[in-house]
Amino acid sequence: MTAEPCRLRVRYAKDGRLAFLGHLEVMNTIMRCVRRSGLPFEVSNGFAHRMRIQFSQALPVGASSQGEYYDLKLPYAPDSDDALARLVEATPLGLRPDAAVVLPRKVPALEAWASMSRWDVLVVGGVCSAQGFLKKVDQLVTDDVLEYLRGDKPRRISLQRALVSYEAFDTEEGMRVRLTTRASEQGALRPAILVRAAMGLDPLRVCRVAQWHEDTQGVRVDPMDKRRCLVW
Amino acid sequence: MRIPREDRFADIEPLLGMVERPSRYLGHEWGAVEDQEGPFHACLIYADVYEVGQPYLGHAILYNELNDQEGISCERAFLPWVDMSALMRERGIPMLSLETASPVASFDLVGFTLAHELICTNILEALDLAQITLVAQDRGEDEPIVVAGGPSVWNCEPVAPFFDAVLLGDGEGLLVEVAQCVRDARTESVPRSVLLRRLAQIPGVYVPSLYEVVVDESSTRWGYAVPVEGSGAPARVLKRCLPRLDTTDPVAQRIVPYLEAVQDRLAIEVLRGCARGCRFCQAGMTYRPVRERPVEQVVQGVESGLGMSGFDQCSLSSLSTTDHSQCAQMLNSLHERLDRVGVRVSIPSQRLDSFGVEMAAAVGSSRRAGLTFAPEAGSQRLRDVINKNVTQDDLERAATNAFKSGYRRMKLYFMMGLPTETDEDVVAIPKTAERVVQIGRELFGPRSKVSVSISVAVFVPKSHTPFQWQGQLAFDEVRRRQQLLLHAAKDHAVRISYHDAEISLIDAVLSKMGRAGGELLMAAWRKGCRFDAWNDQFRFDLWQEAAAQVGIRLEEVASESYPLDVRLPWDHTSPGVTKGYLQREWRRATQGETTGDCTRHTCTGCGVCPTLGVRNELAATRS
Numbered sequence: 001m002t003a004e005p006c007r008l009r010v011r012y013a014k015d016g017r018l019a020f021l022g023h024l025e026v027m028n029t030i031m032r033c034v035r036r037s038g039l040p041f042e043v044s045n046g047f048a049h050r051m052r053i054q055f056s057q058a059l060p061v062g063a064s065s066q067g068e069y070y071d072l073k074l075p076y077a078p079d080s081d082d083a084l085a086r087l088v089e090a091t092p093l094g095l096r097p098d099a100a101v102v103l104p105r106k107v108p109a110l111e112a113w114a115s116m117s118r119w120d121v122l123v124v125g126g127v128c129s130a131q132g133f134l135k136k137v138d139q140l141v142t143d144d145v146l147e148y149l150r151g152d153k154p155r156r157i158s159l160q161r162a163l164v165s166y167e168a169f170d171t172e173e174g175m176r177v178r179l180t181t182r183a184s185e186q187g188a189l190r191p192a193i194l195v196r197a198a199m200g201l202d203p204l205r206v207c208r209v210a211q212w213h214e215d216t217q218g219v220r221v222d223p224m225d226k227r228r229c230l231v232w
Numbered sequence: 233m234r235i236p237r238e239d240r241f242a243d244i245e246p247l248l249g250m251v252e253r254p255s256r257y258l259g260h261e262w263g264a265v266e267d268q269e270g271p272f273h274a275c276l277i278y279a280d281v282y283e284v285g286q287p288y289l290g291h292a293i294l295y296n297e298l299n300d301q302e303g304i305s306c307e308r309a310f311l312p313w314v315d316m317s318a319l320m321r322e323r324g325i326p327m328l329s330l331e332t333a334s335p336v337a338s339f340d341l342v343g344f345t346l347a348h349e350l351i352c353t354n355i356l357e358a359l360d361l362a363q364i365t366l367v368a369q370d371r372g373e374d375e376p377i378v379v380a381g382g383p384s385v386w387n388c389e390p391v392a393p394f395f396d397a398v399l400l401g402d403g404e405g406l407l408v409e410v411a412q413c414v415r416d417a418r419t420e421s422v423p424r425s426v427l428l429r430r431l432a433q434i435p436g437v438y439v440p441s442l443y444e445v446v447v448d449e450s451s452t453r454w455g456y457a458v459p460v461e462g463s464g465a466p467a468r469v470l471k472r473c474l475p476r477l478d479t480t481d482p483v484a485q486r487i488v489p490y491l492e493a494v495q496d497r498l499a500i501e502v503l504r505g506c507a508r509g510c511r512f513c514q515a516g517m518t519y520r521p522v523r524e525r526p527v528e529q530v531v532q533g534v535e536s537g538l539g540m541s542g543f544d545q546c547s548l549s550s551l552s553t554t555d556h557s558q559c560a561q562m563l564n565s566l567h568e569r570l571d572r573v574g575v576r577v578s579i580p581s582q583r584l585d586s587f588g589v590e591m592a593a594a595v596g597s598s599r600r601a602g603l604t605f606a607p608e609a610g611s612q613r614l615r616d617v618i619n620k621n622v623t624q625d626d627l628e629r630a631a632t633n634a635f636k637s638g639y640r641r642m643k644l645y646f647m648m649g650l651p652t653e654t655d656e657d658v659v660a661i662p663k664t665a666e667r668v669v670q671i672g673r674e675l676f677g678p679r680s681k682v683s684v685s686i687s688v689a690v691f692v693p694k695s696h697t698p699f700q701w702q703g704q705l706a707f708d709e710v711r712r713r714q715q716l717l718l719h720a721a722k723d724h725a726v727r728i729s730y731h732d733a734e735i736s737l738i739d740a741v742l743s744k745m746g747r748a749g750g751e752l753l754m755a756a757w758r759k760g761c762r763f764d765a766w767n768d769q770f771r772f773d774l775w776q777e778a779a780a781q782v783g784i785r786l787e788e789v790a791s792e793s794y795p796l797d798v799r800l801p802w803d804h805t806s807p808g809v810t811k812g813y814l815q816r817e818w819r820r821a822t823q824g825e826t827t828g829d830c831t832r833h834t835c836t837g838c839g840v841c842p843t844l845g846v847r848n849e850l851a852a853t854r855s
């Protein structure tokens with residue numbers, strides 16, 4: 001344990017029925033887990049005294065994940081194994097953390113930094129095969145701008161920027177789609193938006209399998225890679 | 233045959249992506265009791281959406297108590313929102329519990345909370361969605377025993393036909409006795425009718441089917457209830473009363489919701505009952521006597537509750553927290569401990585005196601949101617009639633203190649249509665608000681952004697209060713007085729809002745009617761009324777159609793007044809406050825005489841203590 005203020009970066013999953021929590025609900029739940037864990041978190045100075053914590057990119061309601069992250073600001077560096085054990089103890093199963101690292105205070109904020117996501121999507125029903133789906137997506141990418149509704153608000157996103165790669169296979173369960181997306185100030189592409197635009201139906205399951213940062217050379221940096229997180 | 237007990241989560245899982253706020257239906261929150269072995273299974277239902285029902289403290293108390301019993305398990309259920317219930321009906325999925333996603337109809341005991349009158353159609357909706365026979369007397373031998381309890385049992389006649397039993401007063405101990413009675417009777421395989429008679433022998437339990445309604449010249453047109461001959465049911469069922477609060481666990485709320493609940497914080501009950509004696513207030517009469525939790529228990533409860541839950545806010549809840557004899561001590565002690573970890577303490581009600589303001593400032597109530605006070609009436613005369621022991625000086629001092637503490641906004645609650653109200657009393661409402669604005673301007677200068685909003689509700693006469701014989705102000709008259717009030721308000725810094733008068737009318741109808749109200753409820757629900765307490769769901773047109781169908785006029789029912797010696801539909805259920813006391817209080821009201829608070833002065837003879845063998849239990853002397 002050292003007396004330097006730090007960040008504790010925690011990786012956690014979102015699965016089972018808790019996949020149906022909204023981002024705000026996940027954030028509130030995790031803040032309560034942190035309070036229950038007894039870790040010495042910092043609070044902001046304003047009237048509301050909010051916990052100093054940052055989260056990675058919002059996950060859509062209904063989507064599960066194998067790799068979500070939060071950074072908790074602490075007044076001193078704890079033993080990361082001990083901190084992880086305390087958080088595991090205080091967290092419901094569906095949001096359970098599986099790794100924690102201590103980082104210096106000055107690393108970039110997670111949300112904008114870890115902009116890359118890898119998705120595993122299952123689509124069941126509909127008449128389209130993997131091949132047909134890929135053809136449709138090729139066309140959408142050529143058209144570039146995808147217009148869609150979020151609630152009742154019209155939105156636009158450039159697929160050429162936001163969709164990095166896509167593959168699809170027919171399986172016994174249904175069609176599996178693997179996507180890599182890049183979030184930018186324009187927003188993030190939600191897999192369900194792409195599937196809906198290509199096939200006119202919602203995917204049955206969406207899972208984010210990984211998130212990472214892409215450095216200026218296009219090299220992938222894992223958020224838990226303590227050494228490489230410091231270089232930006 | 234009872235619906236089998238089995239986990240049906242897989243049935244609703246595919247629907248979660250299609251509905252608003254799917255987190256309402258997930259269960260398995262932190263602190264929920266996962267072990268539901270039984271073999272006796274109870275389910276507590278709050279017939280509104282999760283985020284409204286889950287914070288309800290009474291539910292949490294009873295959930296813990298039942299789950300602590302050997303051989304008894306207790307789960308929760310809430311009414312699905314309209315999108316979810318439509319999908320469930322379409323697919324034939326019955327209402328499910330949260331813990332094990334078992335059909336509600338598979339439980340041995342189902343308990344509803346009567347939180348307020350406007351929840352009544354939701355109870356029918358829940359029973360129907362659960363596939364439980366609506367009318368208690370038509371229920372099959374195997375169906376669950378359906379009971380109710382809570383703050384609005386005090387005229388439960390309109391909903392009585394839907395319940396096998398209604399539990400009056402404090403639920404601690406009582407619901408466990410009911411569960412044990414049902415369990416034993418089921419083990420012995422006694423018929424339902426015998427089981428119900430046994431229930432009626434438990435003090436505090438009212439079994440509606442063992443009473444018949446008699447209408448005669450001594451009663452209102454809704455009659456009164458008398459025990460069926462030979463039923464063994466008592467002529468009058470007295471409420472159950474927990475003698476002391478310090479014998480209970482201060483931390484009742486152990487479940488931490490995933491979604492934002494309407495009160496998204498830890499609530500610690502610091503006292504029960506209020507003896508201020510406001511004559512319009514049902515809770516003030518029915519929750520007597522006053523029982524305080526000592527400061528050490530509150531502080532320790534807050535600390536352990538926050539540690540267990542991880543909440544970052546805590547509310548010291550009760551009918552009037554600032555009346556607690558150790559309120560200042562409590563807040564100071566908590567403030568010192570909790571401020572540095574970013575936990576905020578709030579108190580739900582503010583006394584209209586300098587102490588109230590001091591306490592509000594002590595908990596750091598948001599300066600932006602402003603302070604809330606409830607003078608209830610605009611003129612001193614009318615405040616004396618309702619026994620709101622608040623003077624114009626108190627109000628002005630409170631306003632001055634609040635402005636000096638940095639508040640720029642204030643919200644004032646008033647009622648319209650209180651007994652004896654005149655046009656002068658109505659005009660006095662905006663004048664009172666304007667006086668508060670003026671005080672602010674005197675302090676901060678004429679251009680300062682001081683504002684006062686006033687919220688005006690229509691008075692609803694409630695059973696077991698000194699105003700129980702009164703009618704509600706007629707609809708046309710409500711409209712006229714609303715206009716009068718609007719025109720009397722000259723200052724733009726005063727904002728006026730009205731509580732929906734049509735909703736108050738239905739509240740009054742259900743508060744006045746006897747058992748015949750059940751037909752009205754059934755008709756209204758069949759026409760599609762539900763979530764009546766939600767402004768965007770409330771359908772007055774459907775209520776009117778329902779009333780026409782059962783041959784009544786809503787306004788006429790609500791505005792009817794009765795003589796003091798009439799037999800009332802709720803006379804057979806009693807919170808311990810005597811009718812003689814209520815009559816006396818009514819007479820004093822008409823003479824503008826106020827009655828003191830028995831926790832500060834002498835006993836005023838309401839009857840609760842001698843009748844129930846209890847007394848006010850204060851932690852220290854009240855100032």
Ligand code: SF4
Nearest residue numbers: 830835836837838841
């Ligand atoms: S009986 Fe007397 S002391 Fe007891 S609650 Fe009533 S007024 Fe107060």
